Amino acid sequence: MVKKQDTIYAAPLEQMVDFSFDERVVDVFPDMIQRSVPGYATLISNIGILAAKYALDNSRCYDLGCSLGAVTLSIRQRIKKQNCQIIAVDNSPAMIEKAQHILLADKASDIEVQLVCEDIADTVIENASVVVMNFTLQFIPLAHRQALINQIYNGLKPGGILILSEKLAFPDNSINQFHIDVHHDFKRANGYSDMEISQKRTALENVLIPESLEQHQQRLRAAGFGFTEKWYQCFNFVSMVAIK
Ligand SMILES: C[S@@+](CC[C@H](N)C(=O)[O-])C[C@H]1O[C@@H](n2cnc3c(N)ncnc32)[C@H](O)[C@@H]1O
Numbered sequence: 001m002v003k004k005q006d007t008i009y010a011a012p013l014e015q016m017v018d019f020s021f022d023e024r025v026v027d028v029f030p031d032m033i034q035r036s037v038p039g040y041a042t043l044i045s046n047i048g049i050l051a052a053k054y055a056l057d058n059s060r061c062y063d064l065g066c067s068l069g070a071v072t073l074s075i076r077q078r079i080k081k082q083n084c085q086i087i088a089v090d091n092s093p094a095m096i097e098k099a100q101h102i103l104l105a106d107k108a109s110d111i112e113v114q115l116v117c118e119d120i121a122d123t124v125i126e127n128a129s130v131v132v133m134n135f136t137l138q139f140i141p142l143a144h145r146q147a148l149i150n151q152i153y154n155g156l157k158p159g160g161i162l163i164l165s166e167k168l169a170f171p172d173n174s175i176n177q178f179h180i181d182v183h184h185d186f187k188r189a190n191g192y193s194d195m196e197i198s199q200k201r202t203a204l205e206n207v208l209i210p211e212s213l214e215q216h217q218q219r220l221r222a223a224g225f226g227f228t229e230k231w232y233q234c235f236n237f238v239s240m241v242a243i244k
């Protein structure tokens with residue numbers, strides 16, 4: 001796939017609007033996420049490996065907030081189970097439409113993928129062995145997060161896995177600032193200007209609400225998960241697993 005360059009925040013914007021996963025973002029999304037999330041490609045390929053370890057015959061794998069289906073493609077390539085189905089959900093119609101084209105072109109496996117355009121709060125999770133939220137929970141209002149994690153826990157089979165990747169906030173101010181600064185250095189090294197970094201930060205302010213690792217772990221334990229572990233971190237981007 002040819003990656004169109006993200007220049008959305010390159011020119012000064014007269015009026016700042018909240019970030020949304022609209023057509024303009026969809027158009028440049030692979031370039032945007034790769035240049036914005038440290039370790040994105042590593043995360044995607046290792047989520048496939050984790051999914052392959054926990055996927056069960058006759059079960060479902062969910063990719064919640066699937067965007068263009070990068071996680072779905074990685075899981076689809078790796079899992080070797082009988083009668084396993086992938087449900088990929090996103091509430092951005094533009095994302096789902098483009099994901100449909102990408103998935104149709106994927107001949108890596110014959111595992112069935114169901115692409116669904118809906119709010120993940122409305123997704124019925126059942127008979128699940130694997131659930132992935134790769135940088136999605138951070139966009140859900142804080143007050144709705146526990147209910148969603150509870151829904152996922154209830155829909156997982158015993159031994160099933162939730163893979164949860166998030167941008168973190170840190171309770172200690174100087175540690176928090178350290179991570180923000182190095183993340184911005186990462187973006188600069190990937191060709192984003194100070195203006196792009198600053199304008200996107202403002203656009204994300206009311207939309208992406210990061211929490212601390214402790215808050216995530218507490219929520220996972222409150223839902224009932226007995227085993228939780230951080231398996232990946234680069235700067236303020238982490239990925240956790242929780243096993244039922
Ligand atoms: C940072 S992107 C996820 C990246 C993707 N998982 C990947 O690995 O490439 C967040 C996605 O979550 C979706 N999203 C945000 N809130 C949602 C909700 N309430 N229901 C469904 N999808 C949601 C957005 O439309 C966006 O595509």
Ligand SMILES: O=C(O)C(=O)C[C@]1(C(=O)O)C=C[C@H](O)C=C1
Binds near residue numbers: 135167
């Ligand atoms: O650009 C940032 O600062 C991000 O936080 C990256 C991030 C995310 O973590 O979800 C935010 C929005 C999308 O562009 C993709 C990635």
